[in-house]
Amino acid sequence: MxxxxxxxxxxxxxxAVAVPAGVAYxxxxxxALAGIILHEFHFLKIDRTGxxxxxxxxxxxxxxxxxxxxxxxxxxxxxxxxxSERSQLVRTLTTLYLLSxxxxxxxxxxxxxxxxxxxxxxxxxxxxxPFSALYYPPAAS
Amino acid sequence: MKSTAYDLLVVGTGFASTFFLKQYLSxxxxxxxxxxxxxxHLYPRAERVKEILGQETAYAKLNPLANDTFENHNRGKDWxxxxxxxGSSNCWYGCTPRFLPSDxxxxxxxxxxxxxxxxxxxxxxxxxQVEDLMAISGPAETPxxxxxxxxxxxxxxxxxxxxLHRQYGxxxxxxxxxxxxxxxxxxxxxxxxxxxxxCPVDAKFTIENSNFRVYDDPxxxxxxxxxxxxxxxxxxxxxxxxFHRNAQDQHVGAEVVALGANALFNANILLNSGDKNxxxxxxxxxxxxxxxxxxxxxxxxxxxxxxxxxxxYMLYDGEHRKEYAACLMESSNAPFFRPESGKWxxxxxxxxxxxxxxDADNYVATxxxxxxxxxxxxxxxxxxxxxxxRMKQRLPAVLxxxxxxxxxxxxxxxxxxHILGTTRMSVSAAQGVVDKHLRxxxxxxxxxxxxxxxxxxxxxxPTLTLSALSLLAADQSF
Numbered sequence: 001m002x003x004x005x006x007x008x009x010x011x012x013x014x015x016a017v018a019v020p021a022g023v024a025y026x027x028x029x030x031x032a033l034a035g036i037i038l039h040e041f042h043f044l045k046i047d048r049t050g051x052x053x054x055x056x057x058x059x060x061x062x063x064x065x066x067x068x069x070x071x072x073x074x075x076x077x078x079x080x081x082x083x084s085e086r087s088q089l090v091r092t093l094t095t096l097y098l099l100s101x102x103x104x105x106x107x108x109x110x111x112x113x114x115x116x117x118x119x120x121x122x123x124x125x126x127x128x129x130p131f132s133a134l135y136y137p138p139a140a141s
Numbered sequence: 142m143k144s145t146a147y148d149l150l151v152v153g154t155g156f157a158s159t160f161f162l163k164q165y166l167s168x169x170x171x172x173x174x175x176x177x178x179x180x181x182h183l184y185p186r187a188e189r190v191k192e193i194l195g196q197e198t199a200y201a202k203l204n205p206l207a208n209d210t211f212e213n214h215n216r217g218k219d220w221x222x223x224x225x226x227x228g229s230s231n232c233w234y235g236c237t238p239r240f241l242p243s244d245x246x247x248x249x250x251x252x253x254x255x256x257x258x259x260x261x262x263x264x265x266x267x268x269x270q271v272e273d274l275m276a277i278s279g280p281a282e283t284p285x286x287x288x289x290x291x292x293x294x295x296x297x298x299x300x301x302x303x304x305l306h307r308q309y310g311x312x313x314x315x316x317x318x319x320x321x322x323x324x325x326x327x328x329x330x331x332x333x334x335x336x337x338x339x340c341p342v343d344a345k346f347t348i349e350n351s352n353f354r355v356y357d358d359p360x361x362x363x364x365x366x367x368x369x370x371x372x373x374x375x376x377x378x379x380x381x382x383x384f385h386r387n388a389q390d391q392h393v394g395a396e397v398v399a400l401g402a403n404a405l406f407n408a409n410i411l412l413n414s415g416d417k418n419x420x421x422x423x424x425x426x427x428x429x430x431x432x433x434x435x436x437x438x439x440x441x442x443x444x445x446x447x448x449x450x451x452x453x454y455m456l457y458d459g460e461h462r463k464e465y466a467a468c469l470m471e472s473s474n475a476p477f478f479r480p481e482s483g484k485w486x487x488x489x490x491x492x493x494x495x496x497x498x499x500d501a502d503n504y505v506a507t508x509x510x511x512x513x514x515x516x517x518x519x520x521x522x523x524x525x526x527x528x529x530x531r532m533k534q535r536l537p538a539v540l541x542x543x544x545x546x547x548x549x550x551x552x553x554x555x556x557x558x559h560i561l562g563t564t565r566m567s568v569s570a571a572q573g574v575v576d577k578h579l580r581x582x583x584x585x586x587x588x589x590x591x592x593x594x595x596x597x598x599x600x601x602x603p604t605l606t607l608s609a610l611s612l613l614a615a616d617q618s619f
Binding site (some may be wrong): 008013040041043083084094095098099104108110121123124126127128129130131132133134137138 | 190193194297299332333334335336339341342442443444445446474475476477478480482483485486
């Protein structure tokens with residue numbers, strides 16, 4: 001790891017701890033999760049209702065609301081506008097969200113509104129890898 | 142049990158045991174009596190899928206979790222395996238490259254480790270046999286010699302893989318894999334769902350879907366819920382096998398015994414039994430892997446028909462192995478992307494996998510609980526660590542045929558899900574525990590199967606080779 005990256009991460013940790021409790025509690029965890037997604041993909045047209053539905057599913061499936069420290073961290077990342085390059089938590093959340101939408105089915109067309117289709121689950125819906133040869137057969141690759 | 146003594150007693154039902162048993166049964170008389178002791182129970186794939194989907198299944202609590210079965214003295218290091226009928230075939234990802242001929246001659250060629258007592262040419266027909274039995278998908282040309290075509294056509298490349306194959310030929314190939322390319326023997330084609338541990342479409346080979354029918358053979362008696370913990374060793378022979386079942390200790394005799402648990406539990410059983418070979422339990426190891434994310438300028442990585450599309454051998458073999466480890470590249474086709482406008486799939490992702498060396502300070506030891514081994518692992522060798530740094534220096538040149546913007550490296554994974562080397566194979570007892578037929582140097586009616594027998598730890602995935610070794614052992618011993 002480069003020194004600069006290390007310092008950034010150290011700074012992130014310190015900032016997360018330092019966010020005043022009052023500020024951290026001013027937003028709900030749901031709002032924070034939605035805010036992280038909207039910030040990460042600010043250049044896309046996103047159906048906000050779908051984001052809220054995804055966040056509700058995320059809560060339900062990951063038990064995120066059971067974990068106090070994770071919730072505080074989530075709020076801090078939201079307030080500090082941390083993106084996926086600097087946080088694995090943000091990367092996981094935002095990757096899951098976009099895979100759960102119609103964005104890749106629409107061939108990454110950024111002009112179309114991004115709509116939530118339902119939780120991305122390859123065991124419930126196999127063969128859904130949007131980059132595979134099923135969607136991009138050799139002749140079209 | 143139907144008898145008090147058997148011609149053959151096999152411990153475990155994973156790859157090593159099942160391939161050994163299959164070969165044995167092909168040669169044994171109709172009167173042969175075989176007992177198989179399996180610690181766990183059958184947990185069918187379809188029921189595993191139900192558990193993942195949050196549905197009720199009566200099978201979910203039948204087998205212990207792997208992490209509950211041993212003491213891990215290094216919290217930063219994981220060891221992955223699956224307990225139950227079929228062993229780790231229930232959680233493997235189905236990558237089946239062969240080893241290179243040079244992997245078996247590390248001492249002679251590079252002055253590293255030891256040479257294996259079995260060489261590539263002798264193992265070749267058994268490799269072929271396993272590849273046919275697993276219906277392996279693979280390319281026409283490989284960096285290791287083969288005499289016949291793979292059973293299934295190769296998986297499809299991504300656009301990035303195509304460019305690398307064009308540059309490197311047989312050093313960059315469609316990965317040989319037990320994830321089916323076309324439907325076969327009840328298995329469906331892989332469709333790159335990338336959750337291979339429990340395949341949602343039953344594409345990978347497992348013992349459950351193998352159709353071998355060895356456990357239905359009338360000569361074979363299979364006991365579930367029977368955990369072996371010791372052997373009665375008398376005058377350099379195994380007389381009896383001790384196991385725990387239904388809250389009772391039981392003992393059974395056998396002419397020949399084959400341990401096919403994994404490298405942790407085979408060692409634990411031997412150590413519990415008083416095996417004094419100084420190598421027993423010592424040299425525990427595996428490969429080290431890390432992910433390299435390669436951002437590309439105006440090139441999308443699309444297509445590909447399976448989870449790992451390709452293997453790259455550009456950093457694998459050569460004189461550098463005198464100084465640092467070989468590296469095998471796996472081209473991932475998981476649904477990764479860049480969160481950048483217009484550049485979503487302008488990236489490739491490679492798992493860089495490094496070989497390691499046996500080290501006596503990494504070992505399995507017994508504990509007060511006779512069923513539960515302790516695992517001591519201090520970390521990868523300097524030989525491996527050096528290879529990571531050299532890989533980072535060399536990779537930009539290797540990928541020069543691609544429009545690379547930048548390469549981002551993750552920290553190493555905590556595990557490659559392999560367990561190697563606690564009963565290493567050698568020419569004599571002065572260098573290891575078993576001979577080339579996987580027979581214990583001292584206890585000659587005892588086979589110790591599986592990847593614990595590996596003399597050195599090549600970066601290639603171990604399952605194909607350990608299965609071929611089981612075939613060779615049974616074929617040449619009976």
